[in-house]
Amino acid sequence: MPLLFQPGAHWHYSFNSELVGRLVEIVSGQDFESFLQERIFRPLCMVDTSFMVPESKRGRFCQCYMREGQEAGMIALNKGPKDDRGLRNISKGLDKDPMAAYFKGPSDPNFHASGSGGLVGTVSDYARFSQCMLNGGILDGARILSRKSVQFMTSNQLGRRAGEDLDMRMMSLDMPGYTEIGSPGVGFGLGFSVVLHPALAASMSSPGNFAWGGAASTSFWVDPEEELLVVFATQFFFWDDLRMPLRAQLGNLVYACVADGNVSSTGRASKL
Numbered sequence: 526m527p528l529l530f531q532p533g534a535h536w537h538y539s540f541n542s543e544l545v546g547r548l549v550e551i552v553s554g555q556d557f558e559s560f561l562q563e564r565i566f567r568p569l570c571m572v573d574t575s576f577m578v579p580e581s582k583r584g585r586f587c588q589c590y591m592r593e594g595q596e597a598g599m600i601a602l603n604k605g606p607k608d609d610r611g612l613r614n615i616s617k618g619l620d621k622d623p624m625a626a627y628f629k630g631p632s633d634p635n636f637h638a639s640g641s642g643g644l645v646g647t648v649s650d651y652a653r654f655s656q657c658m659l660n661g662g663i664l665d666g667a668r669i670l671s672r673k674s675v676q677f678m679t680s681n682q683l684g685r686r687a688g689e690d691l692d693m694r695m696m697s698l699d700m701p702g703y704t705e706i707g708s709p710g711v712g713f714g715l716g717f718s719v720v721l722h723p724a725l726a727a728s729m730s731s732p733g734n735f736a737w738g739g740a741a742s743t744s745f746w747v748d749p750e751e752e753l754l755v756v757f758a759t760q761f762f763f764w765d766d767l768r769m770p771l772r773a774q775l776g777n778l779v780y781a782c783v784a785d786g787n788v789s790s791t792g793r794a795s796k797l
Contacts (some may be wrong), residue, residue, distance in 0.1 A: 536683055546640020557638040568667040569653050574646030576638045577630040584616065584625070586645070589741055589760045604698065648758050651745060655754040658735075659747045679735040679747075681712030681719045727773070729780035744772050755779055 526544065529537055547558050553560050558576050568603040576729050578586050627645060637643065653664060658679070662670030670678075711718050712723025715736040720726050728734070736746035742759040757775055 540641060542641040543639060546638070549640070555710055557640065559645075561670045565654070565669055566622050566650075568669055569650075569657055569664055571646065571650040574644055574650045576627070576636070576643055576645070578627045578645060580628070582629065587760045589762055607779060648756050651685075652754065652756045655745050655747055655756055659749060659752065659754050672678070677750075678715040679717055679733070680714055681721055682714055685691065729777055738772070744775075746776075751780075751783060753779070753783070 527542070529535070529539075549555075549560055550557050555563070562575070565571070573585075581598035604759055607729055626633045626637070627731065657664035657667075657669060658675060661672035662668055662675045710720065710728075712721050713719060714735060717737055720728060720730050720732060720734040720736075723732065723734075730746070731748050731750035732750045733750060736744065738744040740752055740762055742761045743757065745754070745756045747754045755775070757772070771789055
C-alpha cells in the first residue's frame with residue numbers, strides 16, 4: 526500500500542488497523558481469528574466474540590437497520606423491507622445473503638477477518654474487554670497487556686494537543702454528524718479516541734477518557750479517573766449526531782449519576 530505521506534508528517538484515519546491485523550498474522554504465524562481467540566477472547570472469557578457465528582447461535586444474531594432514504598457510500602444497499610418506523614432492515618436487503626460470510630466463515634469468498642472491524646459479539650463480552658482495559662490489562666487473573674502498554678495505547682499520539690503540531694486529516698466518510706475523531710479537545714491513541722480537554726470536547730467526561738464506536742452506532746468508553754466504563758449497542762447504521770446527539774446525551778446522563786458517597790465511613794468513593 527503506497528504511503529500518503531511520510532510517517533510523522535500527518536495523521537489520516539484510514540486502513541492502518543487493517544495492516545496491523547496482517548502484521549499480527551505474519552509475526553505470530555496464526556490467522557487473525559485464531560490469534561484473537563488464543564490471546565484475548567478465551568483468556569477474558571469472551572465466549573460469544575468471533576468473526577464467525579456458529580449455527581447454534583444464529584438465532585441470536587441481530588438484524589441491522591438504516592433510516593428510509595438514507596444513503597451511505599460505505600454500504601450501498603438500503604433495499605430491505607421498510608417497517609412502520611421509517612426504517613429498513615438492511616440485513617435482508619442485499620442481493621446476496623449478508624450473513625453468509627459470518628455463517629460460513631473462511632469458506633465464503635466474502636469472509637475477511639479484518640484488523641479494522643467486523644467482529645460480532647455481545648455487550649457482556651465487550652464489557653469484559655472494557656473492564657480489562659480499565660484494570661490496566663488484566664481481568665480475573667488473566668493478563669493480556671501490561672499496565673504500561675495500556676497507558677501508552679490510551680495516550681494521545683498526535684502531539685501536545687489534538688490538532689496541534691500534526692495535521693489531522695480525516696477520511697471523507699460522507700456521514701454528517703460523524704464525531705469520532707477530529708473534534709476539539711480530542712486526540713487519538715493507538716486505536717482509541719482520547720479526551721484531552723473535556724470543555725473543548727463538550728463532554729462531562731474526564732481527561733484521559735478513551736473510547737471508540739462502530740458503524741452500527743455501537744460505542745464504548747472507559748474513564749479511568751472515575752473508574753467507570755460504558756458499553757452502548759444498537760444495530761442502526763450511521764446514526765446522525767447532528768440530528769440526535771445520542772452518545773453525548775448518554776454521557777451526560779451517566780455522569781449526572783456519578784456520586785462520591787459517604788467517603789468518611791467507607792474509605793473510598795462509590796461512583797455509581
